[in-house]
Amino acid sequence: MPSSAFEAVEALVRLCPPPAAPTPPSATDWAAKEGELGFRLPDDYKRLCDAYGPGSFGDFIGIRHPLGATDWMSLTGPMATIVERQLEVDRAGGTLVPHDPRRLFAVGVTDNGQYLFWVTEPQDAPDRWRIVVHDARGPRWFSFDGGLVAFLAAVLGGRTRVPLFPDGLLDEGVCFTPSPELRPGDEPRIVTVTGTARHGRTLSTDALRVWARANGYELPPRGRIPLRVRTAWERAHPEG
Template identity: 55%
Template sequence: MTDLSALTRLCPPPTSPPPTDWESVEGALGRTLPIDYKRIIDAYGSGSFCGFLRLYQPHASTEWVDIAGPMPTVIRRQLEEDRAQQKNPVPYDPQLLIAIGVTDNGEYLFWVTDPEDSPDQWTIAVNEARGPRWFTYDGTLTQFLIALLAKAVNVPMFPESLQALDPFFQPDL
């Protein structure tokens, strides 16, 4: 069973999300994106997991959750400022981080893009909203979502109530 199959069994996707022209998206970003991320977006489209976690994606409902929109750059600049001012220590070089999602509480999810030329090996980092804590998951985005939704991993800055929910995906209307 593939990781995407495990994710869709655990948390069924909506029917027929709109297709994405990945070649143009990656061209606009100037980088190749992880295959598992593209498969998640192709399967689920725009929306949120458990009404809490939203992935940035191409052609999102607003520019603030569009992976090619301003938000990933704005977040990286803030991390660079925090690191330069030694405020809320960032455990990674901000240049290695690409914001890929946000929670309703304001935590950001990142790819740790090391090695940069191997996107399918990128791992996941989460930073605390308005705080110094970081959580790192040594696996792909799909593996992180499976572990989170199956309650096999507990992200310390996520609310405990998330652990009590049955997994669901809420598509944007």
């Protein structure tokens, strides 16, 4: 396993090259972002963001970024707080939550609705934080003994299988897809349904497939719907 954040990111870059013109490192004021969050961030995460910019891995795993295209995918946006509160409600109701929700920080989300968390312990040693994955549609959790970049490299390299992820995740190869630039007003909204905070406008998977095919997107009859298609639908329906 790489012994430093630099080596970890370099290993991921060899496996999954970043875009030719990623967001320049100077675009992110890390000290300001950490001050806004109230805690330091893992070095591997900062190097990852500088190397790749906002986007998703495997057209499936979206990573929150300081320059995320929407409030939901921005590192300092509302996702972490909303998910934390829902986990607290779930835990109080008897649902399995293996970690204190106050120690979980959502750093990513998949196309299928699984959340990636840092377990922020020890809080003053972010480079020791490990990753857990939670299926928001049920009580299943997956733990990885390592940081975010090591997790991405292990999953995309086929060395670690996350049971919550689709079996065909790597069938089309490994790639990084930059987030498309959104127009003003295209950002998904945060809505509340029966007391539970949920993200964005809702559309059934079948209906989304119908819309996608009608608009020129080729999709298989089953399996995950690529992030680019979901984003395109969001852009086409800014008013819900």
